[in-house]
Amino acid sequence: MYGADVEQIAIQLNEDPQKLADFEARIARGEKIEPGDWMPAEYRRQLIRMISQHAHSEVVGMLPEGAWITKAPSLRRKLILLAKVQDEAGHGQYLYHAAETLGATREEMLDALLDGKAKYSSIFNYHTTTWADNGAIGWLVDGAAILNQTMLARCSYGPYSRAMVRICMEENFHRKQGQEMIILYSQGTPTQRAMVQDAITRWWWPTLMMFGPHDADSPNSGVLIRWGIKTRTNDELRQEFINQLVPDLQACGIVLPDPDLHYDEASGNWRTGPIDWDEFWAVLKGNGPANAERMAARRQAHADGQWVREAAAAYAAKNQMQVN
Amino acid sequence: MERAHQYALSGYLIALADDELVLGHRDSEWTGHAPILEEDIAFANLALDEIGHAKLWYELAADLLGEDKTTYPDRLVYFRDAAQFRNLQLVELPKGDWAYSTLRQYLFDAFEALRLEALSQSSYTPLADVAARIRTEELYHLRHSQAWVLRLGLGTQESGGRMQAALDALWPYAQALAAPLPGERDLHAAGIVPSSADLFERWSGEVTQFLAKSGLQANLQSPVSDFDRRTHSPHLPALIEDLQSVARLDPEATW
Numbered sequence: 315m316y317g318a319d320v321e322q323i324a325i326q327l328n329e330d331p332q333k334l335a336d337f338e339a340r341i342a343r344g345e346k347i348e349p350g351d352w353m354p355a356e357y358r359r360q361l362i363r364m365i366s367q368h369a370h371s372e373v374v375g376m377l378p379e380g381a382w383i384t385k386a387p388s389l390r391r392k393l394i395l396l397a398k399v400q401d402e403a404g405h406g407q408y409l410y411h412a413a414e415t416l417g418a419t420r421e422e423m424l425d426a427l428l429d430g431k432a433k434y435s436s437i438f439n440y441h442t443t444t445w446a447d448n449g450a451i452g453w454l455v456d457g458a459a460i461l462n463q464t465m466l467a468r469c470s471y472g473p474y475s476r477a478m479v480r481i482c483m484e485e486n487f488h489r490k491q492g493q494e495m496i497i498l499y500s501q502g503t504p505t506q507r508a509m510v511q512d513a514i515t516r517w518w519w520p521t522l523m524m525f526g527p528h529d530a531d532s533p534n535s536g537v538l539i540r541w542g543i544k545t546r547t548n549d550e551l552r553q554e555f556i557n558q559l560v561p562d563l564q565a566c567g568i569v570l571p572d573p574d575l576h577y578d579e580a581s582g583n584w585r586t587g588p589i590d591w592d593e594f595w596a597v598l599k600g601n602g603p604a605n606a607e608r609m610a611a612r613r614q615a616h617a618d619g620q621w622v623r624e625a626a627a628a629y630a631a632k633n634q635m636q637v638n
Numbered sequence: 639m640e641r642a643h644q645y646a647l648s649g650y651l652i653a654l655a656d657d658e659l660v661l662g663h664r665d666s667e668w669t670g671h672a673p674i675l676e677e678d679i680a681f682a683n684l685a686l687d688e689i690g691h692a693k694l695w696y697e698l699a700a701d702l703l704g705e706d707k708t709t710y711p712d713r714l715v716y717f718r719d720a721a722q723f724r725n726l727q728l729v730e731l732p733k734g735d736w737a738y739s740t741l742r743q744y745l746f747d748a749f750e751a752l753r754l755e756a757l758s759q760s761s762y763t764p765l766a767d768v769a770a771r772i773r774t775e776e777l778y779h780l781r782h783s784q785a786w787v788l789r790l791g792l793g794t795q796e797s798g799g800r801m802q803a804a805l806d807a808l809w810p811y812a813q814a815l816a817a818p819l820p821g822e823r824d825l826h827a828a829g830i831v832p833s834s835a836d837l838f839e840r841w842s843g844e845v846t847q848f849l850a851k852s853g854l855q856a857n858l859q860s861p862v863s864d865f866d867r868r869t870h871s872p873h874l875p876a877l878i879e880d881l882q883s884v885a886r887l888d889p890e891a892t893w
C-alpha cells in the first residue's frame with residue numbers, strides 16, 4: 315500500500331512504486347539505508363553530489379588555513395593548526411569513501427573537481443589575509459559547518475551519517491580553538507584587536523551564505539528533506555547560527571558589519587539585514603576572490619603528483635606479480 | 639650533572655631541536671599539496687611529530703639552563719635570528735619534488751633512529767627518557783620514508799631517475815651528519831651522548847645498502863663536509879623570516 319504522492323513521484327522518477335513506498339517507510343521508521351539496499355536512483359545521485367561536494371570542500375578547505383601553518387605565531391598554535399588541517403584531509407578521505415559506497419570512484423570525483431564540474435563550499439574562495447582569519451574560520455566557518463553536519467549525522471544514509479558523527483567531534487575542537495583565539499585577541503594588544511575586527515568583518519557575510527540560498531530558492535531541498543538526507547532547512551540552520559554567534563561576538567567588543575542587525579523580541583531571534591545573493595551566486599559560479607587560485611593549487615598538486623601515483627601503481631603491480 | 643655539562647648539553651639539544659623544527663617546517667609545506675590525500679595526512683603527521691620533538695628538546699634545554707620551559711621554546715623559535723640557528727643545511731633546503739622530500743626524510747630518519755637508540759642509553763636519565771619517547775614515533779617515520787624510497791626507486795623509470803637526482807643532490811649535505819654537534823666531545827667523554835662519527839659509520843653502511851636495494855647509487859666519493867652548523871644556505875633566512883612573520887608583528891602580544 316502506498317499513497318498517491320508516492321505513486322506520482324515513482325512515475326516522475328521512473329521507479330517501482332512499491333519499492334519506493336517500502337524505502338520511504340524505512341526512512342519514516344528511522345532506519346538507516348545501507349550501501350547494498352535498494353534506493354531510488356535520485357537518492358543515490360543526490361547523495362553522491364552532496365558527499366563528494368562535501369569531500370571536495372574538506373580538500374580545498376585545507377588551502378586557506380594551510381597557507382598559515384609555517385607562519386603560526388607560537389609552537390602551540392602551529393601544532394593546533396597542523397592537526398586541524400590534517401583532520402580536514404582525514405575528513406576528505408572518509409567522505410570520499412562514503413561516496414564510494416554509492417558507486418562513485420575517487421578518481422571520477424577528483425576529475426569532476428579538477429574539471430570544474432563539481433562544486434565545493436564557496437567559503438574557501440575567500441582569501442585568508444591575516445593570521446586572525448584562522449580564528450574567524452574556526453569559530454564562524456567551522457561553527458556553521460557543525461550545525462549543518464550535526465543535522466547530517468542524523469541523515470538516512472548510514473555511511474554518511476556515521477562519517478558525520480566522527481567529523482563533528484573533530485570539528486568541535488576546530489571551532490573551540492578558533493573561538494579561543496578570537497576571544498584572546500579581542501582582549502589583546504591594539505594590533506590584535508584590529509586584526510580580529512577586520513577578520514570578522516570580512517568573514518561574517520560569507521559565513522551566513524554558507525547555509526545556502528533561502529528556502530524558497532533552494533531547488534534540491536524538497537526531495538532531500540522528504541528522504542531524510544536533510545532534516546532542517548537552510549534558513550532554520552542560518553537563524554540558529556546567527557542567534558548563537560551575535561551575542562558572543564558582541565561580548566568580545568566586535569562590531570558586526572550589518573547596520574540592520576537587531577534583536578526581535580517577539581520571535582526571540584536576531585535579525586540581519588539582507589544577504590547579498592549576487593555575491594553568493596558570483597562566487598558559486600567561479601568569480602569569487604580566490605576561485606582561480608584554489609583550483610590552480612589543486613590542479614598543480616594533482617599534476618605534480620602524477621608521476622608519484624604512476625610509480626606507486628607500477629611498484630604495487632610488480633610486487634603483485636611476484637606474489638602470484 | 640656538572641655545570642659545564644649542563645651548559646654543553648643545552649647547546650647540543652638546541653641543535654637537535656633546530657633540526658627537527660626546520661625539517662618539520664619543510665614537511666608542513668606539503669600539507670594540502672601532496673600527491674595523494676593519504677600523504678597530506680602522513681606528511682602533516684610527520685611535521686606534527688618533528689615540531690613536537692623540537693619542543694621536547696627545547697624544554698629539556700630550558701630545564702638545564704634554569705629557564706621557564708613554558709616560554710623558552712617560543713623565545714628560541716621566534717626571537718632568534720637565522721644566524722643563531724644550529725640546524726643542518728640538509729633540513730633547510732627547499733622541499734623540492736616528492737622524491738627530494740621523501741629521500742631527505744629517509745636519510746635523516748635513518749640517522750635519527752641510530753642517534754635516538756644511543757641517546758635512550760644516556761647516563762643522563764631525563765635525556766634517555768625523552769629519547770625513548772621520541773624513538774617510538776621516529777620508527778614509524780623511518781618505516782614510512784623507507785617504503786617511499788623503495789617504491790619510487792623501483793617504480794618507474796621516471797621515479798627512479800628523480801630519486802637518483804635527489805640522492806645526488808642530497809648526499810653531499812647528508813655527509814654533515816658525521817660532524818659533531820655543539821658540545822659533543824665533552825658530553826661523549828662523559829657518557830651522556832654518542833659520537834656522531836660512530837653513528838655516521840653505521841648509518842653509511844645501512845643506508846647505502848638500502849639505497850642499493852632500491853636501485854639507487856650513492857656517490858661515495860662525495861666530500862665530507864666540515865659543516866659546523868653555523869654555516870647556512872640562503873634558504874634558512876627566508877624560512878626563518880616566514881616562520882617568525884606573525885610573531886614579530888607584535889612582540890608584546892600573547893598569541
